Amino acid sequence: MREKRKGMLLVISGPSGVGKGTVSKCLDDEKDIIFSVSCTTRAPRPGEVDGREYHFVSEETFCRMVEEDGFLEHAFVHGNYYGTPRKPVMDALEAGQSVRLEIDPQGALQVMEKMPECVSVFILPPSFAELRRRLEGRNTEKPEDVERRLNNARGEVALKDRYQYLIVNDDLETACAALRSVVSAERHRSSRYYPAVEEE
């Protein structure tokens, strides 16, 4: 049978340290979902590659892109700028492809506002104590940064009901299975799936 699909804009968010990158990575093998590489002014963490996890840019470049309205969303988070380049996302969606954004809650709320047809997923920690352990375990944050991120997390978790789906990242496999089910279900949503039942 002939069937058409509209691309979906998948927004995955959650507090810093919750593991949204790790959970969302399970969608890497979904070949029809493009990963949107964000721009950031923060320094690369060990193992991060420019153009893969992020485009690492200068503040100057970032500000120029803001002036040129080059971002779908952008935010100042924990002392650094982050933004989603608009054009690759819009081009992919227009071509019927799906796009995955993995962004902070400030940016996610902006996208949900501008693109209400997006699919929004908020990743939660099992507890704030566990979130603290994960932030400390990174060994990339100073103690006062950990406190700041934890405080932000409380505010972000309080807004969890703005998202369509909630996934607790307690066990990684379980969280990934839940995320996959969201993607699979949303592929069957009548607003973006058009199967044509033909005579023969």
Add this chain to the structure above:
Amino acid sequence: MREKRKGMLLVISGPSGVGKGTVSKCLDDEKDIIFSVSCTTRAPRPGEVDGREYHFVSEETFCRMVEEDGFLEHAFVHGNYYGTPRKPVMDALEAGQSVRLEIDPQGALQVMEKMPECVSVFILPPSFAELRRRLEGRNTEKPEDVERRLNNARGEVALKDRYQYLIVNDDLETACAALRSVVSAERHRSSRYYPAVEEE
């Protein structure tokens, strides 16, 4: 962590002969989803057991239940009455349990109207030719009944966009996997899933 869930009302529908019973049967092992047994005035098919597939009732009993407002939905389909007893569904939902309705499109549209928070799934045939083969293969329909059901199916398929999810029942395993993903995703919907992120 503590988490609460609200029960979901799952409405599975589709044209006669599409195999909605067979697809939806894959949810039998989801112990937290109660199957709502409909009432009907039609005769049992071979293998059907009263109280399992349907409550087989007389027209008199059915009409009394209609008068007593005992149905969440009811419809006259292909010469017989079908209805979903209201009380077991409402009692289960109020107790936080999920309920699965497997009903014809007339009834499904009524439930979607009355219970807009329900999860609605429409099962499609891969083609009308295949639907004809399935109806004929049942060996329970007279030739003129097959035509009548096919004509109804065209009208029902035309209204498919009123449902939230569409699943084509071409390959049974694929259709079941899609239905399972809908159930799993909907369990994570923020409007009915309340995980509490606690301190410890």
